[in-house]
Amino acid sequence: MPGLRGPSDYSQEPPRHPCLRINAKEPFNAEPPRSALVSSYVTHVDFFYKRNHGPIPIVDDLERYSVSITGLIDNPKELFMKDIMNLPKYNVTATLQCAGNRRTAMSKTRKVKGVGWDVAALGNAVWGGAKLADVLELVGIPKCTNATPSGGKHVEFVSIDKCKEENGGPYKASIPLCQATNPEDDVLLAYEMNGEPLNRDHGYPLRGIVPGIIGARSVKWLDSINIIAEECQGFFMQKDYKMFPPSVNWDNIIWSTRRPQMDFPVQCAICSLEDMNVVKHGKITIKGYAVSGGGRGIERVDVSIDGGKTWVEASRYQKTGIPYTADESSDKWAWVLFEAKADIPQTAEIVAKAVDTAANVQPENVENIWNLRGILNTSWHRVHVRVGHSNM
Template identity: 65%
Template sequence: MGVLYGPKSYENEPHRDPSLIVNSKEPFNAETPPKALVRSFVTPEDLFYKRNHGPIPVIDDPNNYRLEICGLVPGPLSLSLQDLRNLPKHTVTATLQCAGNRRTAMSKVRKVKGVGWAISALGNAVWGGARLHDVLELAGVRQESSKRHVEFSSVDVCKEENGGPYKGSIPLSQAMSPEAEVILAYEMNGKELNRDHGFPLRVVVPGVIGARSVKWLTEIKVIEEECQGFFMQKDFKMFPPTVDWDNINWNSRRPLMDFPVQCPICSPAEGDLVKAGSKMKIQGYAVSGGGRGIERVDVSVDGGKTWQEAQRFQDDKEYIADNPEKCKRFAWVLWELTVELTNSPLEVVAKAVDAAANIQPEDVSSIWNLRGVLNTSWHRVRLNVVPPQSKL
């Protein structure tokens, strides 16, 4: 290949939006300001969360880029970007979410290991590219070999892989399913991918934790069993609260794939001052993995004693509560509820139910795990109420 490479230093990093909430600079990991998330159904590329394990890879000449399709395939391929663009283009609106989203709340129960994400380690975008199953069919792969797996390799230089490339895999049955809508994306929100999001090519696996949507893709390999790389076998697994670093057995758990139902409050924020007797708009997002759309969002302003159903929308506030067939199943819904405030102390709580009737756990301590992944507990925001005559 020779033109796409993973540098070993951080001297050639791309420009980033200064409003991002930076959790680490090297490697660069940052999330969106929560209130910015609910401004638009589609997250702008510059504000979309950044999750990296090393310096951002560099490409010298996109015209010389090659993607290798190999492994257990009848006809190995070497494809250029133009070859991929010549295939039928498919777009999918999908939310990508880090498995560690909302890790900071879990770390307040007991210490966990990982980037300290708050509630914004995710974003929703319109991805464009070639369907993965079209590319695999070009290499002669057929559905009858569906018990195999498809491994994606990047040029990302990762210390966790002893300086080797970032890797991940999905079952071949998922890769070959048109309903799964797995694509090799070269566009994001109608524009060419930028470097932070995988330029020139990335995998997008809708409904699955972001770790499987490998960026800076260089190789696709059909293999007999799931990828044996670090991020499949020694990370991104969920253990019970009884497991610690002294008794952990990585082989006892499967790699995380679909993410559970999630529903944080983006506005107002913890500690905000609100005036009694006024009206307040509460806003957030809700999302569930595996193509399971959101059926309902419930909001409480009294700590969970009583509940009201919020309005859900996608696409410029087109409400979907009465039109479930319009729901984009791999995308989040944004929601809002306007309430009249009282003099009582306010604790706003939000929770969601997905189309399979999956619900969220009430208490984060019941799902604590040493890696701090999949915190989907009820989200709570405590507000300070001031008298009606107060000046804010």
């Protein structure tokens, strides 16, 4: 593509913050310390997890960069950045979460394949850009459309990013046309993150943002947008990011028996404590995040200091000092931060679980949701702490 290219090696990678925990170097996959997540409602770009499948693309000439919109439409178009930036700009606060978040804990039950993420393969940002519904109107697709006259029912995002899973071809994914054309679903072609132009790790100059579903569908470094009849047939839609039962292994898996994962379940994690922390005697503060897919709010977060025998309800907030309510005043696509205080006995298993507004609750045990790709570990989050003795 003019103005944007995908390098074939890793010699021109962007700089990254030294505090990141690197889970894979090439391609670069890293997450921040879990404590960084609860330091701010909006995640700083440096501390936003990095999920990549190949070398980071490079923009050589922003003025020449364009996105083609083709497929089952009558009026294909090539859009330059100025065309997209001339459309009304929207800011959408949304949490992106890798489907493999908390995979490491799942792998302790049985081996899984994938990047070994802890609890910080997610982040919350303010994304700025044009609504995809407005962009698709430029090629003659009205808002809230289920199908084009030519039979297009899905919108496929294709990246300039080249990855080995596609045999050197581009990363790609799709969403239903009805979602893409519904302004209420807030799907963006984003060019800003937290009020600044996207950086290279996060999709500069243009990416898709699809709130409420797994991050794998928010394709970075857009090359083209295709209107297609069936869902994308790319590797990451058809042979990855699908939820299989614990009985399925690599010998009996049949990928076509499961749909691509889109929505993500209710999730929470404790971030103010690492596992096996030594804490001072007295009250401690337990902080973390809770989030659910599909725009569902968080009804409550329950915290236990005795492994789940007894519970207290944590306070919830998005804006500091303002109690959270799951209504029109909240950011429906964004996480909720929680906080509880407790006196810790000599040793404790601290547990957190969230309930969303549809009364979905996290499962108690990871064994029941184990799957061979290690995705969607939403079991109760547990940390073990003990009280240390002062030397004073």
